Amino acid sequence: MVDFIIPTNFKHVIAAVKVVSGYDEEKNSYRIPSLALKLGHSLNKISSIVESNAMMYGDHERAECARDFRKIHQARWNEYISAGAITTLKEAKWNTPQIIPFTQDVKVLHTHLEKKHNELLSKLRSCPSADSYAALAKVTLSQVILFNRRREGEVSRMLLSAFKSRDSSELHEDIAICLSEFERKLCLHFSRVEIRGKRGRKVPVLLKPSMVSAMELLVETRELCGVPAENPFMFARCGAMSAYRGGECINKAACECGIKNPDALSSTRLRKHIATMSKILNLNENEADQLADFLGHDIRIHRQYYRLPEGTLQLAKMSKVLMAMEKGTLSDYKGKKLDDIEIDPNEQLEAQGDSMSSDEEDSSDLSQTTAPAPVQTDQPVQSEQAVSQEDQGSSNAPKKKWEDSEVKAVERHMMSFIKTCKVPGKQDCERCIHAEPEALKQRTWTGVKNYVRNRITTLKRKGGL
Structure with missing residues (x-):
């Protein structure tokens, strides 16, 4: 083995490592990539041992050869061996199921x-x-x-x-x-x-x-x-x-x-x-x-290495960010942790009609803030009675105005979301409907959510946020 630790034999060492590790030149991959990496560590240790033994016995020429071999190894080993071996190891783990005990x-x-x-x-x-x-x-x-x-x-x-x-x-x-x-x-x-x-x-x-x-x-x-x-x-x-x-x-x-x-x-x-x-x-x-x-x-x-599987994290956590970006609601979750965000993946399909009424409600609310003040009545202002189209109809379905009893029912359970400018999730909206079955019997959870979102938007505009 000592004869290998000579600078002029470095290319022969590279060739030998590729043979025993099953290197495929066309694919630049290894059949046994871990062996190639381990041989690299072993050669580095062997060169150090050869150098120290040579110095103990006064063989300065052999010590110099071992030192030069190690310098070449440190400079070129990654290029010849390590890069391809590490790539092979990483790619072998792609799309493989992670086995965890039940x-x-x-x-x-x-x-x-x-x-x-x-x-x-x-x-x-x-x-x-x-x-x-x-x-x-x-x-x-x-x-x-x-x-x-x-x-x-x-x-x-x-x-x-x-x-x-x-x-x-x-x-x-x-x-x-x-x-x-x-x-x-x-x-x-x-x-x-x-x-x-x-x-x-x-x-x-x-x-x-x-x-x-x-x-x-x-x-x-x-x-x-x-x-x-x-x-x-x-x-x-x-x-x-x-x-x-x-x-x-x-x-x-x-x-x-x-x-x-x-x-x-x-x-x-x-x-x-x-x-x-x-x-x-x-x-x-x-x-x-x-x-x-x-x-x-x-x-x-x-x-x-010891954390929730990467695939699970991406499905459960990162998908929330992507859905919020797709719906254009990412700003609604300002200051929140990923664990606090709740988005129903089916909401987009169910609320396609709602998205139209949301825009109309926003423009309606904006016009209310710029128009001359109407005559005061006992009814809540229009900004609190935003019009919400139900999620069951098409974009041309008639829009139903929020009644005073409906507004008060929502405010009893959703005022904390409005004040904190936090858009409620599906479960929050369904709890509100279940708590007020008589007043909100004509409303769906997406309608309640859009109403609260529009109230938040109006509040932000009035506050200059």
């Missing part, structure tokens, strides 16, 4: 594991054997991964010493003051074990009392069941120096309990499930940091 499947798996846990616990207590030990170890390992949403490799490699040395001290009185009564009970209920996580991070694992009792029994019976005394792992295999693999245990349990999509219940997808669904809780920044820390994530990675 909440119901997770519940079924929890119930299945709990049932097996109770059976195997009593079985191992009454008659210790290698088979009953292995079965309980696998079920308990699955439960710990599933409950904590930990990486399966982290929990699988939990050390026996880490479990034995877990913190069993009582909650400090000064800290308990900062917690609610419920939170204090939770601190007493769960046990906490700190284990080694990805990149050497310290990550916590929370254990329910049932998990602790099962793990303690596994520790007591491990030597009786054929686990070597030198095996350092908590979930050790019988007759071996290794540990059970958590991913295989979860997959086996998922297939046994007959759920809809067992492949979705991998530890990685379960972790993404909790991080994604946590968006429902509307956590503040500090709470999001705590969740990311518990999952062993960097908060920047947590925010970038």
Whole structure:
């Protein structure tokens, strides 16, 4: 490999990487793009090792060659390899469905594991054997991964010493003051074990009392069941120096309990499930940091990758902006968050007739503000009795004038929207109609909405907004 780390051989290295990664020159794509990227990182490390070894042995010529090779690698690798490999990786993810576990499947798996846990616990207590030990170890390992949403490799490699040395001290009185009564009970209920996580991070694992009792029994019976005394792992295999693999245990349990999509219940997808669904809780920044820390994530990675699926966000959030732009009502939602905007996608079709009357009502209201003041009567002014065409008719359908009783009925429930210049949504309008069934029996929700919108427009014009 040392012979490759020479500047004149850089093109040969490029050719070799393209061959093993399955490069297609016509499409500028790779069959195994991740391999091409990994080889680039490996070559960079190898050149550093070659340089340092050469310097230790006084071979300055070899050290200079390795240094020059690394400079060329840093300058040209992206052009020759990385750009095409990254593009291939990104394009492969386009239009692929994102598999996230069903909440119901997770519940079924929890119930299945709990049932097996109770059976195997009593079985191992009454008659210790290698088979009953292995079965309980696998079920308990699955439960710990599933409950904590930990990486399966982290929990699988939990050390026996880490479990034995877990913190069993009582909650400090000064800290308990900062917690609610419920939170204090939770601190007493769960046990906490700190284990080694990805990149050497310290990550916590929370254990329910049932998990602790099962793990303690596994520790007591491990030597009786054929686990070597030198095996350092908590979930050790019988007759071996290794540990059970958590991913295989979860997959086996998922297939046994007959759920809809067992492949979705991998530890990685379960972790993404909790991080994604946590968006429902509307956590503040500090709470999001705590969740990311518990999952062993960097908060920047947590925010970038563990969120609601991009396709769902675009359908649910961005479509609101596009519909508001299409209807020309975006200015009505000034100062609002996307979550506060409610637009019925069918409103445009239903309110095609209304859009005509809205313009006429606006011009009518404007003329009222500029015309000489009419003789005062007991009736509300015309600006409050805007004419609204019902959404059921065509653009040529007759327009129905708002009666005084209708205006007062709307004002009783919609005045807060008018005063705050906020256009109500479909649900708000329907609630108003249901609250005033007699007065508004001739009106539809789109008619009420357009009336309120016109009142807001008139109010803005009078105020010079």
